[in-house]
Amino acid sequence: MLDIKFIREQTDLIRAAASKKHLSFNVDDLVACDEKRLAILRAVEDLRAKQNAASEEVQKADAAARALLIESMKQVKDELKKKEEELETVMKEWRALMLAVPNIPDMTVPEGSSDADNVETHAWGEIKEYAFTPLDHIELMEKGDMVDFERGTKTSGFRGYFLKNDAAMLEMAIWQYVMQRWQAKGFTPMLVPSLVRRETLLGSGYLPQGEDDLYKDGNDYFAGTGEVATMYYHADEVLDDLSQPKKFIVWSPCFRKEAGSHGKDVKGLVRVHEFYKCEQVILCEASHETSVSLHEEIRRHAEEMLEELGIPYHTVINCGGDLGLGQVKKYDIEAWMPSQGKYRETHSASYFHDFQTRRLNIRYKDTEGKLRYAHSLNNTAAATPRLVTVIIENYQQADGTVKVPDVLVPFMNGKTVIGKAFRS
RNA sequence: GGAGGAGUGGCAGAGUGGUCGAUUGCACCUGUCUUGAAAACAGGAGUCUGGGCAACCGGACCGUGAGUUCGAAUCUCACCUCCUCCGCCA
Numbered sequence: 001m002l003d004i005k006f007i008r009e010q011t012d013l014i015r016a017a018a019s020k021k022h023l024s025f026n027v028d029d030l031v032a033c034d035e036k037r038l039a040i041l042r043a044v045e046d047l048r049a050k051q052n053a054a055s056e057e058v059q060k061a062d063a064a065a066r067a068l069l070i071e072s073m074k075q076v077k078d079e080l081k082k083k084e085e086e087l088e089t090v091m092k093e094w095r096a097l098m099l100a101v102p103n104i105p106d107m108t109v110p111e112g113s114s115d116a117d118n119v120e121t122h123a124w125g126e127i128k129e130y131a132f133t134p135l136d137h138i139e140l141m142e143k144g145d146m147v148d149f150e151r152g153t154k155t156s157g158f159r160g161y162f163l164k165n166d167a168a169m170l171e172m173a174i175w176q177y178v179m180q181r182w183q184a185k186g187f188t189p190m191l192v193p194s195l196v197r198r199e200t201l202l203g204s205g206y207l208p209q210g211e212d213d214l215y216k217d218g219n220d221y222f223a224g225t226g227e228v229a230t231m232y233y234h235a236d237e238v239l240d241d242l243s244q245p246k247k248f249i250v251w252s253p254c255f256r257k258e259a260g261s262h263g264k265d266v267k268g269l270v271r272v273h274e275f276y277k278c279e280q281v282i283l284c285e286a287s288h289e290t291s292v293s294l295h296e297e298i299r300r301h302a303e304e305m306l307e308e309l310g311i312p313y314h315t316v317i318n319c320g321g322d323l324g325l326g327q328v329k330k331y332d333i334e335a336w337m338p339s340q341g342k343y344r345e346t347h348s349a350s351y352f353h354d355f356q357t358r359r360l361n362i363r364y365k366d367t368e369g370k371l372r373y374a375h376s377l378n379n380t381a382a383a384t385p386r387l388v389t390v391i392i393e394n395y396q397q398a399d400g401t402v403k404v405p406d407v408l409v410p411f412m413n414g415k416t417v418i419g420k421a422f423r424s
Numbered sequence: 425g426g427a428g429g430a431g432u433g434g435c436a437g438a439g440u441g442g443u444c445g446a447u448u449g450c451a452c453c454u455g456u457c458u459u460g461a462a463a464a465c466a467g468g469a470g471u472c473u474g475g476g477c478a479a480c481c482g483g484a485c486c487g488u489g490a491g492u493u494c495g496a497a498u499c500u501c502a503c504c505u506c507c508u509c510c511g512c513c514a
Contacts, residue, residue: 048483077493
């Protein structure tokens with residue numbers, strides 16, 4: 001959500017934002033609606049003022065005058081009721097339009113309509129030449145007794161899976177490694193709810209437009225990311241001090257219907273309905289420079305983790321058409337998948353300015369004691385099992401076993417090789 | 425799932441139809457006093473929003489949303505949250 005005053009004054013910027021993000025939003029509709037809203041609001045408030053004044057007089061008046069006054073106020077009451085109904089109608093439209101206003105993308109965001117137009121900023125790591133034909137994670141994991149898709153779908157339906165043995169332990173090792181790694185960088189570790197109320201999703205900007213991708217039961221929703229609950233943690237609060245940003249490293253189960261991507265990644269663990277994610281979430285002071293510098297910081301945290309793990313990756317700036325409604329700028333970090341011969345997204349780092357915090361009403365007192373909306377950012381730390389598939393494919397050996405990345409060995413109880421040898 | 429109770433300003437806690445945006449206490453800020461501080465005394469402070477260059481003026485906010493009324497913190501209904509007891513349960 002943006003400030004209505006800002007929207008009124010900067011219609012050109014909003015128009016440009018909508019066009020860069022390839023959204024069909026029309027500011028002029030909102031501005032017209034807002035004018036209507038203010039006119040009616042003024043009428044309503046004038047009537048209320050009249051009512052308040054009369055209410056005071058009623059108390060002082062004698063019986064005869066009082067009866068007369070009350071009689072005349074009945075008309076005001078009816079009039080007010082009519083105006084209030086008008087206002088409610090306009091407000092409904094106004095609120096819906098306000099929720100559809102896109103945030104302004106940063107100047108450095110490239111033009112483009114889809115992820116095909118994202119621009120690589122840099123790549124890291126050498127793409128390994130294998131002396132054998134690299135297998136995909138599905139074959140490696142099935143033959144290594146690390147996954148069971150058949151019983152997974154039997155139990156859970158399409159995209160269901162069981163992780164077993166070394167893969168189960170590897171996944172938990174990753175969580176442990178990640179939570180410790182980020183805690184050491186000053187992030188507050190949290191396990192947060194995945195079962196959340198509708199307001200939380202409106203606040204972080206996943207609703208109203210993302211309804212189709214969410215599992216729900218009445219007003220209870222299953223969050224697609226820990227960001228949702230984490231952002232709501234401080235909702236409706238005034239934080240004393242944001243001179244130091246609040247940084248969270250959050251673990252949570254994540255649920256996504258993956259509506260509209262039924263044809264993509266239909267096999268394997270790259271795209272599943274139920275997974276786990278460690279997420280970086282930050283609240284900071286309302287400064288563009290601070291947001292930008294923290295954005296770079298959380299991007300680097302994730303890149304450095306992939307470097308520690310020895311996974312080749314590249315980073316792209318997402319183009320306008322690939323940005324969400326609230327995002328100012330986004331980097332995707334994509335890890336190399338040997339079986340596919342291409343990079344696949346493992347991380348997504350974005351910042352929002354005060355787009356989310358306005359909806360969530362998260363404010364703080366600045367050094368002058370003025371109340372301001374905080375800024376927010378987030379980036380993946382590790383999404384599993386997707387990251388498991390990346391590790392398994394990149395660390396596969398000729399015999400079908402998988403080497404454990406050095407940094408994970410301590411979290412695997414010293415185990416250095418996982419899976420089973422099934423070829424020579 | 426069943427039965428009761430409760431939600432008021434930063435906190436505590438009054439207020440049960442009309443100068444109540446709200447008594448009071450604590451905490452907070454500013455004066456007076458003091459070498460300074462404490463104490464005492466006096467005063468001031470909330471948020472959102474409309475108009476105005478501004479001083480200022482108007483509206484809203486007592487868990488949320490509807491309703492009754494000329495008028496609602498106060499009455500009615502629904503919802504949310506918390507507490508107590510019973511039942512069930514990893």
